[in-house]
Amino acid sequence: MDIKDYCLNLAKRAQAAGRRVMTSSGVQRAQALRAIAAALIEHTPELRDANAKDMAAGEAAGLSGAMLDRLKLDDKVIRKMADSVIQIAAQVDPVGQVIEGNIRPNGVRLQKVRVPIGVVLFIYESRPNVTSDAAALCVKSGNAIILRGGKEAIHSNTALVKVIRDAVAKAGLDADAVQFVETPDRAAIGELLKLEGLIDLCVPRGGESLIRAVVEQSRIPVIKHYTGNCHVYVDQRCDEAMAVAICVNAKVQRPGVCNAAETLLFHKSALDSGLFVKAMNALAEQKVEIRGCERTRAAFPAAKPAGEADWGTEFLDLIVAVRVVDSLDEAIDHINKYGSKHTDAIVTHDLAAADAFVARVDSANVFVNCSTRLSDGGEYGLGAEIGISTDKLHARGPMGAADLTTYKWVGYGSGQIRS
Amino acid sequence: MDIKDYCLNLAKRAQAAGRRVMTSSGVQRAQALRAIAAALIEHTPELRDANAKDMAAGEAAGLSGAMLDRLKLDDKVIRKMADSVIQIAAQVDPVGQVIEGNIRPNGVRLQKVRVPIGVVLFIYESRPNVTSDAAALCVKSGNAIILRGGKEAIHSNTALVKVIRDAVAKAGLDADAVQFVETPDRAAIGELLKLEGLIDLCVPRGGESLIRAVVEQSRIPVIKHYTGNCHVYVDQRCDEAMAVAICVNAKVQRPGVCNAAETLLFHKSALDSGLFVKAMNALAEQKVEIRGCERTRAAFPAAKPAGEADWGTEFLDLIVAVRVVDSLDEAIDHINKYGSKHTDAIVTHDLAAADAFVARVDSANVFVNCSTRLSDGGEYGLGAEIGISTDKLHARGPMGAADLTTYKWVGYGSGQIRS
Numbered sequence: 001m002d003i004k005d006y007c008l009n010l011a012k013r014a015q016a017a018g019r020r021v022m023t024s025s026g027v028q029r030a031q032a033l034r035a036i037a038a039a040l041i042e043h044t045p046e047l048r049d050a051n052a053k054d055m056a057a058g059e060a061a062g063l064s065g066a067m068l069d070r071l072k073l074d075d076k077v078i079r080k081m082a083d084s085v086i087q088i089a090a091q092v093d094p095v096g097q098v099i100e101g102n103i104r105p106n107g108v109r110l111q112k113v114r115v116p117i118g119v120v121l122f123i124y125e126s127r128p129n130v131t132s133d134a135a136a137l138c139v140k141s142g143n144a145i146i147l148r149g150g151k152e153a154i155h156s157n158t159a160l161v162k163v164i165r166d167a168v169a170k171a172g173l174d175a176d177a178v179q180f181v182e183t184p185d186r187a188a189i190g191e192l193l194k195l196e197g198l199i200d201l202c203v204p205r206g207g208e209s210l211i212r213a214v215v216e217q218s219r220i221p222v223i224k225h226y227t228g229n230c231h232v233y234v235d236q237r238c239d240e241a242m243a244v245a246i247c248v249n250a251k252v253q254r255p256g257v258c259n260a261a262e263t264l265l266f267h268k269s270a271l272d273s274g275l276f277v278k279a280m281n282a283l284a285e286q287k288v289e290i291r292g293c294e295r296t297r298a299a300f301p302a303a304k305p306a307g308e309a310d311w312g313t314e315f316l317d318l319i320v321a322v323r324v325v326d327s328l329d330e331a332i333d334h335i336n337k338y339g340s341k342h343t344d345a346i347v348t349h350d351l352a353a354a355d356a357f358v359a360r361v362d363s364a365n366v367f368v369n370c371s372t373r374l375s376d377g378g379e380y381g382l383g384a385e386i387g388i389s390t391d392k393l394h395a396r397g398p399m400g401a402a403d404l405t406t407y408k409w410v411g412y413g414s415g416q417i418r419s
Numbered sequence: 420m421d422i423k424d425y426c427l428n429l430a431k432r433a434q435a436a437g438r439r440v441m442t443s444s445g446v447q448r449a450q451a452l453r454a455i456a457a458a459l460i461e462h463t464p465e466l467r468d469a470n471a472k473d474m475a476a477g478e479a480a481g482l483s484g485a486m487l488d489r490l491k492l493d494d495k496v497i498r499k500m501a502d503s504v505i506q507i508a509a510q511v512d513p514v515g516q517v518i519e520g521n522i523r524p525n526g527v528r529l530q531k532v533r534v535p536i537g538v539v540l541f542i543y544e545s546r547p548n549v550t551s552d553a554a555a556l557c558v559k560s561g562n563a564i565i566l567r568g569g570k571e572a573i574h575s576n577t578a579l580v581k582v583i584r585d586a587v588a589k590a591g592l593d594a595d596a597v598q599f600v601e602t603p604d605r606a607a608i609g610e611l612l613k614l615e616g617l618i619d620l621c622v623p624r625g626g627e628s629l630i631r632a633v634v635e636q637s638r639i640p641v642i643k644h645y646t647g648n649c650h651v652y653v654d655q656r657c658d659e660a661m662a663v664a665i666c667v668n669a670k671v672q673r674p675g676v677c678n679a680a681e682t683l684l685f686h687k688s689a690l691d692s693g694l695f696v697k698a699m700n701a702l703a704e705q706k707v708e709i710r711g712c713e714r715t716r717a718a719f720p721a722a723k724p725a726g727e728a729d730w731g732t733e734f735l736d737l738i739v740a741v742r743v744v745d746s747l748d749e750a751i752d753h754i755n756k757y758g759s760k761h762t763d764a765i766v767t768h769d770l771a772a773a774d775a776f777v778a779r780v781d782s783a784n785v786f787v788n789c790s791t792r793l794s795d796g797g798e799y800g801l802g803a804e805i806g807i808s809t810d811k812l813h814a815r816g817p818m819g820a821a822d823l824t825t826y827k828w829v830g831y832g833s834g835q836i837r838s
Contacts, residue, residue, distance in 0.1 A: 019755075019779070019781070022778075022779075022781075023778050023779060102800070104798065104799070104800065106793075106798075108786075108789055108793060108798075110799060117811050117812075118781065118811065196634075200811050200812075201811070201812060215615075215638055216638065219634055219635065221640065221641075221810065221811075221812040222640075223812070239834065242833075242834040245834065245836055246834065246836060249836035249837060250836075253836070253837050253838075254837075336438070354831075358829050359441075359442050360438070360441075360442060362438070362441075362537065363827065364827060364828060365827065365828045365829075365830065366827055366828070366829050366830075367527075367829075367830040367831075367832065368829075368830070368831045368832060369831070369832040369833055369834055369835075370527055370830055370831075370832025370833075370834065370835040370836070371835065371836040371837055373836065373837035374525075374527060374830060374832075374835060374836075374837055375828065375830075379523065379525075379527075379837075380523070380529060380828070381521070381523065391640065392536050392537065392619050392620070392640075392825040393536075393619075393620060393640040393642070393812060393813040393825065394812040394813040396825055396826055396827065396828070397827070397828045398828075406811040406812065406815055407815055408782065408783060408784065408785055408815065408816070409783060409784045409785070409794065409799070409815070409816045409817075410777050410784075410785050410786075410787075411784065411785075411786040411787070411789055411793060411794075412773075412786075412787045412788070412789075413786065413787060413788040413789025413793075414661075414788055414789075415658065415661040415664065415665065415788055415789065416788075416789040416790065416793060417664055417665060417668035417669075417672070417789070417790040417792070417793075418668060418672050418673075418790055418792035418793055418798075419672075
């Protein structure tokens with residue numbers, strides 16, 4: 001079978017299954033999720049074996065230690081995956097919620113009712129634990145999912161999808177609601193992205209080049225999950241210890257993830273107060289490489305010079321760009337110019353500054369006096385997330401099960417016509 | 420200036436203005452809308468004069484009577500446009516609404532707050548009255564808009580946009596929040612659709628070929644407003660008079676619009692009961708051309724034969740496709756196969772049939788016992804609409820001011836970090 005037919009058949013099966021899952025009960029879908037969690041634990045040995053093949057191939061291919069770490073499935077990771085699926089199962093069922101409703105003057109009872117989207121194409125990279133989260137979120141919300149993982153995780157994902165599909169079927173739902181693109185052929189992505197009548201939404205999650213390629217090709221609506229170029233701005237009036245703690249936590253606590261800070265902005269008053277040097281020392285103690293503007297380097301000579309490109313870079317590493325600004329306005333303009341609309345924080349005691357920052361920073365998550373690392377589905381109480389949307393349409397920020405639904409308008413009448 | 424620079428400058432001005440309008444107050448935006456309404460009335464003579472040029476050009480170019488009718492701006496149409504803007508001004512302000520919020524276990528106060536999207540590119544065809552509705556909805560919701568109307572309405576739209584911009588400026592808002600693409604050059608659309616960092620959303624409204632071209636080219640998220648292939652299904656158990664009235668109203672009351680019915684489906688029991696022939700006669704009396712399946716033609720020989728293409732056609736005229744089905748399931752499958760996910764209705768007394776139809780018909784608007792003609796922003800209490808979305812993402816069905824907003828997550832902390 002050629003790749004075009006393969007993709008078409010996959011999507012048709014997904015749509016047919018999606019239409020059946022759409023009308024299943026929430027109880028049944030939660031049962032399917034609990035069955036998936038139990039099966040992940042039960043089949044841990046097979047999953048580990050499959051993963052070992054990916055790990056061996058990855059080592060042979062010279063993947064970095066960080067990449068291999070993300071790829072690895074051990075007992076602990078698999079237990080966490082199962083826990084996450086159980087948490088999703090326990091969430092309130094989004095399907096069928098009446099978002100709003102009223103009786104129109106003509107007597108029609110009008111309701112805006114939450115319903116599944118249909119078929120979601122999820123394109124992601126190396127981490128196989130994302131496979132179970134994404135499948136669970138889609139089944140929870142009554143959708144079918146087509147999973148397209150990274151080629152490095154192909155054995156792990158194949159084994160995971162088998163376990164998940166078997167569990168879904170055992171729970172009485174249609175296993176075809178969870179589809180997996182088995183071929184590593186890149187052409188499959190292009191073919192799938194043409195199937196606008198069959199696939200309702202594409203969620204790409206991974207590097208910027210992957211996401212740009214998807215956006216260029218797709219005729220299907222895409223919700224982009226660009227990784228984050230996040231900022232912390234330390235305002236003129238703030239608690240010094242809090243400012244240092246937030247800067248360090250935002251950069252250092254887990255530098256390889258999207259909600260870690262990449263640029264720190266300081267009001268110039270921090271130069272005189274000594275706060276600036278304290279913050280730089282605290283970062284240097286944590287072995288963070290500092291790339292600074294001229295004023296940064298004058299106050300903290302150990303800093304390397306920051307180039308224009310550094311302001312737009314997501315380092316995902318122990319590197320931070322630092323800039324001293326003259327005003328809150330300059331900080332906001334910097335963030336709106338260089339940021340990726342993901343997560344940005346201000347540290348301030350000044351209510352007017354906080355309000356201006358919140359109103360004018362055009363990002364999915366805007367924080368006052370807390371770390372950018374807190375923008376996350378778990379921290380927000382959404383359970384797992386399929387990703388953190390940097391788009392403005394449909395879903396913004398952490399995307400949970402409810403964000404994988406749409407709505408329909410239902411009108412109940414008694415013969416009303418239009419005059 | 421070449422077309423690329425022209426579009427880039429337009430979008431940059433819109434973004435800058437959008438960022439200012441974003442933080443204006445709701446009172447100020449409502450005032451701007453009332454100023455627009457007053458200005459439309461005040462400048463009626465100039466608007467009529469500009470429109471006369473379009474009408475003359477349209478007549479010379481041989482536009483159909485229906486097209487010329489849509490193009491025409493007379494006192495009555497302009498008064499209606501002003502009324503619509505006043506209604507939008509009077510709506511609850513969507514910006515700043517807290518959609519949900521709670522205090523997280525770590526003490527962070529988390530709020531999901533409705534905010535403007537930013538810059539909306541609105542591409543539409545001939546009706547100039549849409550210009551004021553779209554501009555008013557965008558200003559109401561704190562956005563900037565780039566208007567790209569049909570070339571037939573270029574003089575009318577140029578005059579309208581001047582009136583609207585002057586009124587916006589007089590009310591103390593930034594006139595650049597309302598931008599108009601003055602060149603009829605089609606290349607402008609292609610250039611604008613590349614500007615993903617400047618324009619946040621594209622709403623195309625018009626013929627299917629226009630919308631398909633936009634989707635193919637766009638790197639900006641698009642909410643599609645395909646015109647409608649709407650259905651009425653007459654179930655086995657129903658009120659005969661209601662069924663006939665709804666079929667006739669859905670087809671005849673205004674056949675040229677998207678929520679008019681294009682196909683009627685009858686349960687086979689209607690053949691024996693006589694309901695089917697009554698309905699056909701009622702349609703024929705209204706001069707509706709009936710294109711039927713074999714059973715239709717056997718029961719009502721005046722019907723022409725329906726071909727496969729008729730099931731998928733939006734006639735927008737006094738033509739209807741009619742099919743007799745064996746079951747509710749067959750009706751639902753027909754609608755999901757041939758429909759355009761716009762508006763579909765069932766006429767039934769059977770609660771189980773109503774529930775199944777509502778749950779399984781995958782359309783933006785699903786009605787029980789009322790006419791498809793009721794799916795409309797005005798009928799839903801949304802005021803004017805920028806269109807009726809046939810997409811599933813972000814907004815589905817009639818799209819009012821609130822649908823031109825997104826949200827941001829705002830977290831208020833007191834030094835919280837992630838451990």
